[in-house]
Amino acid sequence: MPRTGFFWSERCFWHAGYGYAMTMSEGGLVQPMVAGGLPEAPETKRRLKNLVEVSGLAGDLAMQGAEAADRRALERVHPAAFLDHFKEVSDAGGGEIGLRTPFGRGGYEIAALSAGLTVAALRSVLKGEVQNAYALSRPPGHHCLPDWPNGFCLLNNIGVAVRAAQADGLARRVAVVDWDVHHGNGTEAVFWDDPDVLTISVHQERNYPLDTGEAEATGGAGAEGANMNIPLPPGGGHKVYMDVMERLILPKLRAFRPDAIVVACGYDASAFDPLGRMMATAETFRLMTRAVMQAADDLCGGRLLLVHEGGYSEVHVPFCGHAVLEELSGSGHAAPDPMAATLEKRQPGARMDAAHAALVDDYVQQFGLERLET
DSSP states (O other): OOSEEEEOOGGGGGOOOTTBOOOOOTTSOSOOOBOSOOSOOTHHHHHHHHHHHHHTGGGGEEEEOOOOOOHHHHHTTSOHHHHHHHHHHHHTTEEESSBSOEEETTHHHHHHHHHHHHHHHHHHHHTTSSSEEEEOOSSOOTTOBTTBOBTTBSSOHHHHHHHHHHHTTSOSOEEEEEOSSSOOHHHHHHTTTOTTEEEEEEEETTSSSTTOOOTTOOOSTTOTTSEEEEEEOTTOBHHHHHHHIIIIIHHHHHHHOOSEEEEEEOOTTBTTOTTOOOBBOHHHHHHHHHHHHHHHHHHHTTOEEEEEOOOOOTTTHHHHHHHHHHHHHTOOOOOOOTTHHHHHHTSOOHHHHHHHHHHHHHHHHHTTOGGGOO
């Protein structure tokens, strides 16, 4: 058995938002046609899966599907009334019940399948069936609040998976590291009052949502310190992301000592992303993955899951994701980033690097991490 599970479903690529043909056959077997619309489109995910197959990396992964998350699993995060309304609108042909969250007929079932991939991937890791795993979930989940879809996210995939693992007695203390360029406000909300779930989000400041993600938000009553937001100004590149990982995220993980680590793995901090203004490279994502793998090895027997979130460059996302999967699996099947040389030349200069380093120094002080640094 390969050490890395890869959980995916072609059906998730059929999730339909604005600009898609909504008319479906009686059996739901007409694939929606892209006609423009939201940046959250199937091709970034499908092209990642295709690159993994073409490069040969798929042979080093345990590629598999999963069942949709059932109603009991969903209700551990989402109120019954919300799920009933979502299902009703989905059955009636689709629509939009939140902010920037359109879906077509069958959208409820596809969202439940996306959550189910995450549930199955985490369960597989915790049961020791694979060492680590990647869930190619779509629609994404980290913006979805318990009772309100938001930002392309219809169900909170990671929230559902963590609550399922806790309910099954497979894990109690779980750390969620979110490096999507946008604040993981939904995941933060799900676990706001839970001291057993550490949520960390490093994101471009005031990108999306505009009114969340401040460093002062550290957790609810009884869970103070269980949430850490790391907002960064636009323009940060490889150096600041690695500095944040080494000086903020890893010390916080070591202090928390989780039973498992889950990463909300968005690629929209890539320099080529249309919805972000950061300068991360494929190597950035590779080395951040290496760092959390080492943390998982040290703290929780290597139990690590990465869950696909944002990332909207059809050209660059596949190479960023491939680099992550190479690292996870230890595969020798490479897919060199064709933009690497260009990005190396365009990384921030010394003045911006110094400003970012000073900001990280401030966060170390603000979060009281001086004693945790090694």
